[in-house]
Amino acid sequence: MPRAGVTAEDVVTAAADIADEIGYDNLTMSLVADRLGIRSPSLYKHIDGLADLQHRIATLAITELGEATRDAMLGTAGPDALAAFARAFRSYVVTHPGRYTATIGAEFTGPEDPLFKASARLLDSIAAVLRGYGISADEMDHALRTIRSTFHGFAALQAANGFQWSADPDESFEWMIHFVDRGLRR
Amino acid sequence: MPRAGVTAEDVVTAAADIADEIGYDNLTMSLVADRLGIRSPSLYKHIDGLADLQHRIATLAITELGEATRDAMLGTAGPDALAAFARAFRSYVVTHPGRYTATIGAEFTGPEDPLFKASARLLDSIAAVLRGYGISADEMDHALRTIRSTFHGFAALQAANGFQWSADPDESFEWMIHFVDRGLRR
DNA sequence: CGTAAGAGCTAATCTCATTAGCTAGGTCGC
DNA sequence: GCGACCTAGCTAATGAGATTAGCTCTTACG
Numbered sequence: 001m002p003r004a005g006v007t008a009e010d011v012v013t014a015a016a017d018i019a020d021e022i023g024y025d026n027l028t029m030s031l032v033a034d035r036l037g038i039r040s041p042s043l044y045k046h047i048d049g050l051a052d053l054q055h056r057i058a059t060l061a062i063t064e065l066g067e068a069t070r071d072a073m074l075g076t077a078g079p080d081a082l083a084a085f086a087r088a089f090r091s092y093v094v095t096h097p098g099r100y101t102a103t104i105g106a107e108f109t110g111p112e113d114p115l116f117k118a119s120a121r122l123l124d125s126i127a128a129v130l131r132g133y134g135i136s137a138d139e140m141d142h143a144l145r146t147i148r149s150t151f152h153g154f155a156a157l158q159a160a161n162g163f164q165w166s167a168d169p170d171e172s173f174e175w176m177i178h179f180v181d182r183g184l185r186r
Numbered sequence: 187m188p189r190a191g192v193t194a195e196d197v198v199t200a201a202a203d204i205a206d207e208i209g210y211d212n213l214t215m216s217l218v219a220d221r222l223g224i225r226s227p228s229l230y231k232h233i234d235g236l237a238d239l240q241h242r243i244a245t246l247a248i249t250e251l252g253e254a255t256r257d258a259m260l261g262t263a264g265p266d267a268l269a270a271f272a273r274a275f276r277s278y279v280v281t282h283p284g285r286y287t288a289t290i291g292a293e294f295t296g297p298e299d300p301l302f303k304a305s306a307r308l309l310d311s312i313a314a315v316l317r318g319y320g321i322s323a324d325e326m327d328h329a330l331r332t333i334r335s336t337f338h339g340f341a342a343l344q345a346a347n348g349f350q351w352s353a354d355p356d357e358s359f360e361w362m363i364h365f366v367d368r369g370l371r372r
Numbered sequence: 373c374g375t376a377a378g379a380g381c382t383a384a385t386c387t388c389a390t391t392a393g394c395t396a397g398g399t400c401g402c
Numbered sequence: 403g404c405g406a407c408c409t410a411g412c413t414a415a416t417g418a419g420a421t422t423a424g425c426t427c428t429t430a431c432g
Contacts, residue, residue: 006379025291029420041421042380050420104290105211105346141353142361145340149362153339154331160291167327175328176335183369192410215389227390228411236389 006036008046012056019057019098027098029053058106059115061099066122068092073125078132079181085129086151086177093155101159104152123148133184143184150180192222194232198242205243205284213284215239244292245301247285252308254278259311264318265367271315272337272363279341287345290338309334319370329370336366 015032022031029050033040047053072088073081093100108116126147127140135143154176156162163169201218208217215236219226233239258274259267279286294302312333313326321329340362342348349355 028418030418038379039381040419041382041423044421045379104342107347108350139361142358143365145343145349145353145355145358146336146362146365149339149343150332150336151339152343153335153337156290156342157331157335157338161293163331164294167331169331172328172331175325176332179329179332179369182371183365185368214387216387224410225412226388227392227413230390231410 006038006042006046008056010036011043011046012053012060015053016057016060016096016099016102019102020096021098024098024101027054054102055106055115057099057102059118061096061103062115062118062122064096064099065089065092065103066118066125069122069125073128081129081132082181082184083177085125086173086180089151090155090158090173093159097159100155104156130184134186135184147180150176192224192228192232194242196222197229197232198239198246201239202243202246202282202285202288205288206282207284210284210287213240240288241292241301243285243288245304247282247289248301248304248308250282250285251275251278251289252304252311255308255311259314267315267318268367268370269363271311272359272366275337276341276344276359279345283345286341290342316370320372321370333366336362 011032014035015027018031018035019027029040029043032053033043036043043053047056068091069085069088072084076084106115108119110116123144126144130140130143130147154173158169163172197218200221201213204217204221205213215226215229218239219229222229229239233242254277255271255274258270262270292301294305296302309330312330316326316329316333340359344355349358
């Protein structure tokens, strides 16, 4: 019986892809194993169970999200940086709903947790936007939480199919960017 | 064997209480049955399975949340109405994290769904706040989504223990109320 | 070449949700 | 009061899913 040659990373990306395709809630160990061509107990040679797998998907998602927003913000400043961040954020969530859902309930275990580092990096991008609006250091934590909440809320509601009525979500999102811009100006 | 005399409402409130106590994700049919003094298969005489139960918890939560915010907003207007709504919203989420979590992924099945009606009623409260800021009818949908996203994001992150660093969430929330106020003014 | 680590497998266990089919408590018509 | 029926509740069984135990065989390395 030839070895499949699977790595922990393979497991995580396969699981993340499945979550994006059929929904995070429908992700099972068997489906991941099937996609990799192995049996589900063999997954435990690479990851430490479903909870660990979910945690790793969240870490992957936050890392990718941080890179995507960072790339989008390159060469921008002020309100343009806000808009660039926002659109890149939403674009990622729309194309990777399963990955993003994994991040919603994820908690980090300590400062050594890769998820912690990835989150810190993403928050750095937001902090850069906020400094562009002249937010002072002692307000920074509050502002960070506020902005994070705002975009997370929109993303979570959309990922959960929460906008079930009339207007176009794209337009609403642009409206929200202007709203945030107004809220950050003094 | 004396009958327990359980009603569908009993099942839903018992389940909602358990979710608040031990976390929505840990809610099981057995736990609900135990609390009611019956066996888990008997629950199916009252509700249509776990998915139905979760949907009913979400409906209960949105209904209660709508009433709580409505009560809090009585006799207020303008920015005071916003603050009253916001604080009542957060207060409910903090005291009923399990109930609130149930609402996150809930989708309604159609216009006849009680969840739909409860949601519409909650959105009415937000719309009242927005009219107080002079938001026009053609912007209302976007503004509704934005405000809903903002508060939902904060609530969801806090319910998921997402604020794991320094500053006091209460202060951050007050900061967010001011932020929203600025964003809604022209 | 021989050996040890470990990737993968099968079999088994445990927890849940759910279904099938039985039983008996309470209620309604007489 | 009394019988029949409705249905809440029960036990037993099924099936999905995660997880553990223990075996085997591939392969990298000396």
